Amino acid sequence: MSAATIPVLAIDDLVVEIGGNRIVDHVSLSVGSGRILAIVGESGCGKSLTALSVLGLLPRAARVAGGEIRLNGRDLLPLGEDALSDVRGNEATIIFQEPVASLNPLMRVGEQVEEALRLHRGLSPTAAREEAIAMMTRVGIPDAARRARQYPFELSGGMCQRIMIASALICRPALLIADEPTTALDVTIQAQILELMRDLRGDVGTAIVLITHDMGVVADLADDVCVMYGGRVVESGSVEATFASPRHPYTKLLLATIPTLHGRRKTTLRTIEGMVPSADSWPDGCRFRTRCPLADEACREVPHLADVGHNHAAACWHTARVEALA
Amino acid sequence: MTAEALLQVRDLKVHFKLRRGVGTPGGVVKAVDGVSFDLAAGRTLALVGESGCGKSTTAYAVIGLEQPTGGKVLFDGRDITHLRGADRAHLARDIQIVFQDPSAALNPKMSIADSVAEPLAIAGWTRNDRRKRIAELLDRVGLPATFAERLPSALSGGQRQRVVIARALALSPRLLILDEPVSALDVSIRSQVLNLLLELQRDLALAYLFISHDLSVVRHIADEAIVLYLGSVMERGPIDLMFEAPQHPYTKALLSAIPLPDPVQQRQREKIILTGDLPSPLAPPPGCPFISRCPTRVETCATARPELRPTISATEAACFLTR
Numbered sequence: 001m002s003a004a005t006i007p008v009l010a011i012d013d014l015v016v017e018i019g020g021n022r023i024v025d026h027v028s029l030s031v032g033s034g035r036i037l038a039i040v041g042e043s044g045c046g047k048s049l050t051a052l053s054v055l056g057l058l059p060r061a062a063r064v065a066g067g068e069i070r071l072n073g074r075d076l077l078p079l080g081e082d083a084l085s086d087v088r089g090n091e092a093t094i095i096f097q098e099p100v101a102s103l104n105p106l107m108r109v110g111e112q113v114e115e116a117l118r119l120h121r122g123l124s125p126t127a128a129r130e131e132a133i134a135m136m137t138r139v140g141i142p143d144a145a146r147r148a149r150q151y152p153f154e155l156s157g158g159m160c161q162r163i164m165i166a167s168a169l170i171c172r173p174a175l176l177i178a179d180e181p182t183t184a185l186d187v188t189i190q191a192q193i194l195e196l197m198r199d200l201r202g203d204v205g206t207a208i209v210l211i212t213h214d215m216g217v218v219a220d221l222a223d224d225v226c227v228m229y230g231g232r233v234v235e236s237g238s239v240e241a242t243f244a245s246p247r248h249p250y251t252k253l254l255l256a257t258i259p260t261l262h263g264r265r266k267t268t269l270r271t272i273e274g275m276v277p278s279a280d281s282w283p284d285g286c287r288f289r290t291r292c293p294l295a296d297e298a299c300r301e302v303p304h305l306a307d308v309g310h311n312h313a314a315a316c317w318h319t320a321r322v323e324a325l326a
Numbered sequence: 327m328t329a330e331a332l333l334q335v336r337d338l339k340v341h342f343k344l345r346r347g348v349g350t351p352g353g354v355v356k357a358v359d360g361v362s363f364d365l366a367a368g369r370t371l372a373l374v375g376e377s378g379c380g381k382s383t384t385a386y387a388v389i390g391l392e393q394p395t396g397g398k399v400l401f402d403g404r405d406i407t408h409l410r411g412a413d414r415a416h417l418a419r420d421i422q423i424v425f426q427d428p429s430a431a432l433n434p435k436m437s438i439a440d441s442v443a444e445p446l447a448i449a450g451w452t453r454n455d456r457r458k459r460i461a462e463l464l465d466r467v468g469l470p471a472t473f474a475e476r477l478p479s480a481l482s483g484g485q486r487q488r489v490v491i492a493r494a495l496a497l498s499p500r501l502l503i504l505d506e507p508v509s510a511l512d513v514s515i516r517s518q519v520l521n522l523l524l525e526l527q528r529d530l531a532l533a534y535l536f537i538s539h540d541l542s543v544v545r546h547i548a549d550e551a552i553v554l555y556l557g558s559v560m561e562r563g564p565i566d567l568m569f570e571a572p573q574h575p576y577t578k579a580l581l582s583a584i585p586l587p588d589p590v591q592q593r594q595r596e597k598i599i600l601t602g603d604l605p606s607p608l609a610p611p612p613g614c615p616f617i618s619r620c621p622t623r624v625e626t627c628a629t630a631r632p633e634l635r636p637t638i639s640a641t642e643a644a645c646f647l648t649r
Contacts, residue, residue: 042512156603186376187539188600188619191583195599213513216585219592239589257517258587259546261569266524266547269517275482276512291514 006073007032008174008207009054009092014067016049016058021279023062024049025231028305031224033174034201036208038222038239040215042276046231047211051177054209055094056084072174090120093168097180099160103152109160110136110148113167120171135166140196158189165196169204179211194220215255219243224311227251230277230287233305237312247314247322250288256326286316293325294318331364332402332533333388333501338362339396340380340387340557344608355607357383359557360397363550367500368527370534372548372565374541374580378607380557381537385503388535389421390414401501419449422494426506428486432478438464438489439474445496463492467522484515488522495526501533508543520547541584545569553577556607556615559634563641571639573648576616614645622647 007030016024024046031037039047052058054069054076069076071092076084088094093116096102103112113132117123123131129148136144139162152160161181168176178197182190198221201208210222218225218239225242227235227250235248246252256270274291277283286303289295298317305313316322338361346352358380365371373381386392388399390409399407406417425431432441442463443456451459461471467488478486487507494502507523508516524547526532538544544551545565552562553576561574572578575598582598600619611617614627626646634642638649 042514158603186604187541187583188376188579189603190585191597191599192601194585195597214585215513215587216592219587219589220585243587243589254514255587257514259517259520259542261542261545261581261584261586263546265545265565268521268524269546271518271521272514275484275515 007070008072009209010068010070011050011054012068012070014050014053014069015065016046016053016062017065018062018279022065023231023279024053026067027228027231027233029226029233029236031175031207031209033207034205035224036197036201036210036222038210038212038218038225039228040212040218040225041228042213044276044278045228047228048179050228051094051179051209051211054175054177055088055092056081057094086120089116089168089173090171091173092175092177093171093173094177094179095161095164095168095181097183099157099164099184100152102164103160105152108149108151109155109163113148113163113170116167116171132166132170135170136163139163139166139169139200140192141166156189157185158192161185161189161193162196165193165200169200169206172204173206175209176206177209177211180213181210182217183212183214190217197221215243215258227254230282231279232287232315234288234316235314236305237309241309241312245309245323247308247312247319248288248316249292249294249318249322249325251314252322252325253293294321330366332367333363333365333535334400335361335363335384335388335397336400337397338384338387338394338399340383340392341395351608353608356557356610357392357607358387358394361552361554361557361559362397363552363562365501365533365535367533368531369550370527370536370548372536372538372544372551373554374538374544374551375554376539376580376604378556378604379554381554382505383557384554385423385505385535385537389417389423389503391423418445419497420499421501421503422497422499423503423505424487424490424494424507427510428483428490429478429510431490432486434478437475437477438469438481441478441489442474442493442496445493449497459496463495466495466526467492482515483511484518487511487519491519491522491526495530498530499532501535503535503537505537506539507536509538509540516543523547541569541581553580556605556610558615559644560616561637561641561643561645562634563637563639567639567641571641573637573639573641574616574643574645575620575622575647577643579619579621616645 010030012028014027027050041047114128117128133144141147141162182193222239225239226233229250235251253272283290285300289299303315303317305315308314308319340358342355344352361384375381387394439460442460446456469488508519548565551565551568553560555576561577579598579600586592602619605618613629617623617627632644632646634644637643
């Protein structure tokens with residue numbers, strides 16, 4: 001493979017276990033330079049654990065039990081804590097849902113943006129400050145030099161998320177993981193942050209993994225999408241193909257349950273029966289089969305991701321019948 | 327004032343006085359500043375807006391969880407603005423509230439049956455009557471009778487929200503205040519609970535005061551909406567008109583900010599991205615509250631406060647520039 005075609009992030013057959021339960025079960029995905037991949041799914045589907053594994057940030061109870069995670073071709077899993085800290089904040093960074101909780105309340109925000117530069121690039125305080133202020137301006141913080149001297153409590157949630165983004169991008173990382181970056185924000189502020197992320201991908205060239213439960217955010221921002229259910233990828237493909245003709249019943253139904261802005265009001269909405277199962281009660285075979293209207297005997301066997309079109313794959317024995325599901 | 331309105335709110339104000347202290351200059355926060363509406367049986371009115379707009383405070387003032395500092399709340403023609411003690415408690419038969427997080431709304435050590443029966447016990451129902459009513463209520467919200475003896479921890483989030491709804495229905499109220507009732511639920515569960523709410527309203531002619539930041543949910547479930555910003559009404563009207571032809575610049579921006587779950591539409595549509603943040607409620611701008619973020623402001627907006635007036639799309643908007 002030539003250097004140009006190596007994806008920035010390639011996860012291959014990742015398995016993450018918590019107390020013997022496979023929370024992430026043979027997940028594979030990749031994202032190229034300047035691309036945005038969305039991992040979408042409901043609580044407990046394994047989307048956040050998949051992302052946290054990349055940076056070695058799994059909670060203590062969880063452990064990677066198999067697979068490979070390659071950042072620009074280098075396998076991250078065998079790396080020790082020291083080598084990983086060189087990667088974190090430098091080549092790969094992460095921002096979380098709660099910007100205010102992610103920032104150090106006792107440190108001026110400017111210093112928090114500079115931190116990675118001084119740690120990884122050994123810049124002088126003056127040079128680091130200048131670069132931090134330039135990056136803060138770039139992410140849309142007005143009057144950045146004054147703001148840099150303020151503490152997180154003096155800034156709004158949207159501003160704090162901009163600070164997080166500035167500090168995540170300051171070392172021009174190859175990969176940015178954004179874990180529900182707009183979920184805690186008001187809708188008009190969410191629109192600002194989405195626009196900012198759309199804007200930044202072009203000039204920084206960073207590959208972005210966007211973790212979200214919001215199909216609207218996926219449709220707005222992502223190039224490709226990975227739909228997860230019960231710790232597995234059930235569908236993946238370009239956003240256009242996946243939304244236009246979903247080929248896994250879960251994706252299809254999930255999109256159909258969301259009220260639209262032009263449908264008939266007060267009608268009975270499409271539902272998915274049952275509830276999101278927890279990891280200790282996942283069925284054998286296809287994990288969606290207990291809620292799936294298409295399920296039959298075949299589904300007792302695990303379906304693997306198979307191509308259903310160009311850059312589009314689904315893990316279902318009945319992909320041909322999904323379209324007729326209404 | 328329509329004769330059949332179950333709930334009438336007139337010029338409601340909830341102002342909080344802040345004491346001076348370290349880091350706080352003191353002053354008055356006008357959390358709700360002159361909100362009026364009517365809500366009839368069998369209808370849903372949505373209060374819409376971003377954090378700090380006063381939507382929850384308005385609802386809390388209706389049921390006395392906040393003390394109104396001005397205006398009137400009438401229920402069934404009776405002034406309930408300042409009810410206290412036994413009178414207020416008695417009103418709980420008619421008006422109930424469902425909160426966002428069902429896990430926080432249920433006592434983790436009480437069985438589902440005991441939680442649902444609590445309002446009945448307080449109202450003096452006999453054990454036998456309670457048992458019958460619990461069975462009816464669980465069935466009504468689509469839960470199996472076997473759940474009665476379980477603890478909340480054995481239930482999923484969606485099931486817990488059904489329990490909370492069952493408890494709210496126990497004494498056959500006429501008005502339900504629904505404060506972000508599906509926001510904490512997984513996407514695949516939301517539509518189940520929304521369907522249940524629609525069905526209950528059809529069968530029981532319940533009035534809903536519905537609070538949500540999710541505008542696609544609001545459009546689906548509500549008949550009318552009030553858009554709030556810094557405690558003031560920006561626009562109000564029938565839901566279809568509001569979504570098809572919003573007139574106030576804030577309503578327009580709010581609607582355009584919802585990301586649609588359709589990549590083709592979402593990428594083509596024109597987006598109005600507001601600059602800046604919500605201003606502090608302690609120092610709201612003089613004149614129009616929306617002025618600091620309004621893309622179409624003119625000079626007048628800085629000095630005079632626009633009143634609600636009819637627009638060409640038959641909504642009412644508080645803006646000098648709407649026609």
